[in-house]
Amino acid sequence: MKILHCLSTREFAGTERHVAELTAFQARSHDVTLLLESQTADFRTGGDIAHHIASAVRIVRADWRGYLGCLARLMYGGSFDVVHTHLGQASIRAGALKKAGLTGKTPVVGTLHNAYRGRSYGGHDGLICIARWQQADLPTQWAERHALISNWTIPSRLDAQQRAVVRSTFRQKHDIPQDAFVICTMGRLVPEKRFDLLLRAWKQAALPVDTYLVLIGDGPQRSCLERGYVVQDRIIFAGYSTDAPAVFAAFDGFVLSSTREPFGLVLLEAMAAGLPVCATAAGGALDILGHDPACLVRPDDVDALSAGLRRLRRQSAQVWDLSSYDLAEQARKTEQFYHRFL
Template sequence: MGKTVKILHCLSTREFAGTERHVAELTAIQARSHEVTLLLESRTADFRTGGDIARHIDPAVRIVRADWRGYLGCLARLMQAGSFDIVHTHLGQASIRAGALKKAGIGGRVPVIGTLHNVYRGRSYGAHDGLICIARWQQDSLPKRWVNRNALISNWTVPCTTAAQEGPALRRKFRQHHGIPQDAFVICAMGRLVPEKRFDLLVQAWKQAGLAAEAYLVLMGDGPERACLERGHTVRDRIIFAGYREDAPAVFAAFDGFVLPSGREPFGLVLLEAMAAGLPVCATAAGGALDILEHDPASLVTPNNVEALSAGLKRLRQQPRRVWDLSSYDLAEQARKTEQFYQRFL
């Protein structure tokens, strides 16, 4: 953008998942050239997993936490001070509040931009000046009035130096810890254990595929469905619940294949990270996976279909490691596109 821009990012969550990683990486690269502030809740740690975005924020990014005024009150104070050139919101809670303040005239003419990390809702983004879509399905679903005020800027991957340096040792350690033979074929799925991720369907498809005699399935993550998922199968099913880990994507070095069973995934950052680690993949043909695997449709299966997912797992078992072309998912390039989008409103 040429000159230093003062950017306020707004995120109101208490976990560390794909959106939080997106915000951490975007603010870090922007802080190399601009003044970046991130408004967070007073508490940001996930009570179940302990994941916390605050531990992943670059030191160059100024963190402001909501205080006794609450998130809305603190955001109003920041916008009213008039010290920012642009406000960039993420997810519904922060976006609703920023939109309400803009309607009330707080912040003057400072542009408010939102990144859609999920579905578009007028209540959340109706007052925004511009919207960034991370997948084509989002762009296609926008009302017509957004035609000239949106941009398609996907998520990205960041090279994992830890995986390159420590991959073999991490692989050995992970497998030893979980009692998995070093030469076994291991398929991994990763995400929050919640209904929309369809881990229940994956467990059913795994059993139907009959792969337990020659492979292992590792489910990484935690959530309210974990207890239910852990019931109903035996040791012979070779399904391992590894829990939540903060060392993704480095931990992908421990596996030989990756599966994304979600009914709908807004983007599928974890899919991109698995591909960056060189894993063959199987993903449901919905949401962002359609963009990511546009040129490899054989890796896609029908969503919410146990037979299709079972067949996909069987194909995945036969696939070797591979090098994917992920040149269009470069952080520096996506950050540049984001700054170009800002420029349209400054």
């Protein structure tokens, strides 16, 4: 099968990791092409999906014709069996070409990495939801043309000795005692992640002095968040990490404070590393932790999050059942979904 994936972003976050891992797996048995923007590096962090694409995947970058022009050239004539879009910008363009009749009989499907928007996906043949809340938000016309296929996590390849090295090295770099209990969070420092609420909850929780909070990530809110930070608060702004999810080996717990995560891939990665977790009860976290309600707290509630941090401090390493978040199985379901429209 010849598959064209379309993504128009300039960063490397959860969606980009999803695309990199899915295309790499599909390229084992299919002819896979990925259309990207001419520049894909995040100007702030340097994160770039191009550094994570498997060699078997053909990368095409937008040129002087722009992304739409290059997409039209690739789609014209039906040389691909299926076109698979990710996020709004690429989806709007592919949908417009579909409506204009420039794609022939080639089906266009999209993965919803955020909320459904008719302007982005109205021209698509099928939609993949990654969480149940997205299914609930779909208009009725999509009832027979969508599927629920969640994200996945790839188990860490680090052995016990390697994990110990990651743990020791990270703590030395940031002047954290080796025997401290370290809670981490990870994501772009933007308002919807509610790191401001997390910092308030951290101070309110008044955890023991051997407990540290590490924020991994960068973004426009960083300077504002750091402004009220003092050393005595035991809060570390570690910046953008290029070795996620391996870096989770350095920590003892994970907290997710977002108002709502579309899926919560970072939560899944923390669980794969054996960390106890605390997450807001909204979005994809409800799917992931539906059988572990004690790990969930009300969104946008500083008291609930503070109590969650205190509970997290009492936890030890855990073994989570993540068998339903297997890449091979989700890739198989995706291929089955393609065949519904061929």
